[in-house]
Amino acid sequence: MKFHRIYALSLRHIYLIKSSLPRILDLIYWPTIQIILWGFISMFFSLHSDYYNHTAGVILSAAILYDFLFRSSISFNMLFLEEIWSRNFTNLFVAPLKISEIITALTLTALLRTLIGVIPAILFASPFFGVSIFNLGPSLVLLFLSLYLFGITLGLLVTSGLLRYGPAFENIAWSSLFFLAPLGCIYYPLSILPDWLQIIAKILPLVYIFEEVRSILLNNIVNYANIITALKLNLIYFTSAVFIFYLAFYGARKKGTLINVGE
Amino acid sequence: MNEKIIQVKNLSKQFGNTLAVKCISFNINKSNIIGLLGPNGCGKSTTIGMMLGLIKPSSGTVLVNGLNIENNRTSLLEKMNFISPYIELPKKLTVEENLEVYGRLYGVKNLKDKVSDLMEKLNLNDFKSRKTGELSSGQKNRVSLAKALVNDPEILLLDEPTASLDPDVGDYVRSFIENYASIKGATILLASHNMNEVERLCHQVLMMKNGKIIDKGKSNDLINKHGRKNLEEVFLKIVRE
Numbered sequence: 001m002k003f004h005r006i007y008a009l010s011l012r013h014i015y016l017i018k019s020s021l022p023r024i025l026d027l028i029y030w031p032t033i034q035i036i037l038w039g040f041i042s043m044f045f046s047l048h049s050d051y052y053n054h055t056a057g058v059i060l061s062a063a064i065l066y067d068f069l070f071r072s073s074i075s076f077n078m079l080f081l082e083e084i085w086s087r088n089f090t091n092l093f094v095a096p097l098k099i100s101e102i103i104t105a106l107t108l109t110a111l112l113r114t115l116i117g118v119i120p121a122i123l124f125a126s127p128f129f130g131v132s133i134f135n136l137g138p139s140l141v142l143l144f145l146s147l148y149l150f151g152i153t154l155g156l157l158v159t160s161g162l163l164r165y166g167p168a169f170e171n172i173a174w175s176s177l178f179f180l181a182p183l184g185c186i187y188y189p190l191s192i193l194p195d196w197l198q199i200i201a202k203i204l205p206l207v208y209i210f211e212e213v214r215s216i217l218l219n220n221i222v223n224y225a226n227i228i229t230a231l232k233l234n235l236i237y238f239t240s241a242v243f244i245f246y247l248a249f250y251g252a253r254k255k256g257t258l259i260n261v262g263e
Numbered sequence: 264m265n266e267k268i269i270q271v272k273n274l275s276k277q278f279g280n281t282l283a284v285k286c287i288s289f290n291i292n293k294s295n296i297i298g299l300l301g302p303n304g305c306g307k308s309t310t311i312g313m314m315l316g317l318i319k320p321s322s323g324t325v326l327v328n329g330l331n332i333e334n335n336r337t338s339l340l341e342k343m344n345f346i347s348p349y350i351e352l353p354k355k356l357t358v359e360e361n362l363e364v365y366g367r368l369y370g371v372k373n374l375k376d377k378v379s380d381l382m383e384k385l386n387l388n389d390f391k392s393r394k395t396g397e398l399s400s401g402q403k404n405r406v407s408l409a410k411a412l413v414n415d416p417e418i419l420l421l422d423e424p425t426a427s428l429d430p431d432v433g434d435y436v437r438s439f440i441e442n443y444a445s446i447k448g449a450t451i452l453l454a455s456h457n458m459n460e461v462e463r464l465c466h467q468v469l470m471m472k473n474g475k476i477i478d479k480g481k482s483n484d485l486i487n488k489h490g491r492k493n494l495e496e497v498f499l500k501i502v503r504e
Contacts, residue, residue: 012353094343256312
């Protein structure tokens with residue numbers, strides 16, 4: 001892998017972001033709206049429910065973390081879709097870029113895009129709703145890492161589809177996380193799900209991440225077993241997604257779709 | 264000079280039940296400009312795609328500088344470049360930003376000087392800070408040409424480089440390519456529907472039809488062989504046979 005090529009591909013997207021104020025505002029807008037919405041819902045429950053009286057911060061923290069996951073995944077997809085929409089796809093693939101460099105550049109730039117959106121939302125939550133994500137303590141770093149890995153994994157799977165099947169796969173890019181959200185137990189404990197769905201949910205790292213968030217915020221207990229399980233699952237899924245991306249590239253070369261994606 | 268820069272050997276590509284390219288073979292010598300002619304859908308773009316490593320051949324090989332493109336894609340692409348009217352540069356980036364990004368992708372040394380030099384030679388300075396999507400098709404074409412030359416490629420694959428350009432800009436681009444080839448000694452494959460362009464620029468012409476190379480030779484030799492007045496008539500005769 002060559003740094004100059006990874007930097008060049010990232011630079012292409014950094015130029016795109018910094019050239020457009022509406023684009024930057026769009027990145028910030030949705031996470032902030034999400035936090036405001038969940039902030040008021042949390043306040044309502046705080047005032048009207050004994051149970052949630054102690055857990056107002058849980059919903060808002062979960063909303064911030066879920067948004068971080070959502071932005072990571074969507075950012076990765078968006079970077080790839082930008083190349084298709086601008087019909088620049090073939091130019092990139094006739095450049096001496098390795099697949100590993102493409103994945104690295106998109107992963108790093110997706111993080112930048114995600115942070116532009118989520119940092120203002122995190123800062124916003126504290127003065128307005130008295131909720132700080134930093135209450136999760138040092139484990140927050142591992143939780144963010146886990147969420148980011150899962151977001152990028154989904155991004156890789158969706159872009160594999162785009163690579164292999166072309167822009168027709170675009171709708172999947174937008175809906176991928178909505179399919180998984182109910183099973184991820186983001187706003188409610190795993191025990192809420194029917195038994196048979198719990199079995200499926202347990203193969204998702206999200207369950208362990210958000211169970212852990214609730215454990216820390218409600219009981220002040222850090223259970224590293226959950227964090228490690230989430231990271232292990234993420235590494236398995238991420239490695240598989242990278243492998244699938246390589247397969248998709250191979251399939252696209254065989255099918256000839258690299259030369260006319262976007263048409 | 265007879266050094267074979269590109270060797271295409273028994274190259275075929277099948278998409279489903281369609282055999283798009285049927286066992287073609289040809290060589291391109293160093294510093295030669297070769298024209299690839301044929302009607303739409305005859306397999307030109309597929310052939311170029313395989314030469315760039317974008318499409319995996321069903322059988323056969325493409326050797327560039329003696330190395331198989333399938334196994335040495337990244338290192339060989341550093342010395343190659345491609346232009347086509349069917350692909351574009353990012354529209355929201357300025358001309359200068361696009362050239363910088365592609366210069367970095369190709370690892371160009373002294374990039375600022377290189378970009379300035381290309382913008383000067385291709386008359387891009389007046390709109391270097393404008394977004395590429397806002398330019399006219401002639402201006403965009405010159406920016407794409409600058410991108411294709413940013414790494415000083417030894418091998419250029421040009422797919423209809425003057426399609427949809429007015430005669431003045433078309434002539435400008437042709438002269439630029441001609442000049443670049445003679446100064447740098449670049450090897451060029453030119454796919455075009457413009458027969459005058461091919462007659463003017465190419466040392467040799469490959470005629471494709473239905474995925475096969477059905478004739479090849481120097482323009483004049485083909486004109487004489489087929490008893491026609493110019494290459495366009497030869498093209499029409501071959502296509503309609």
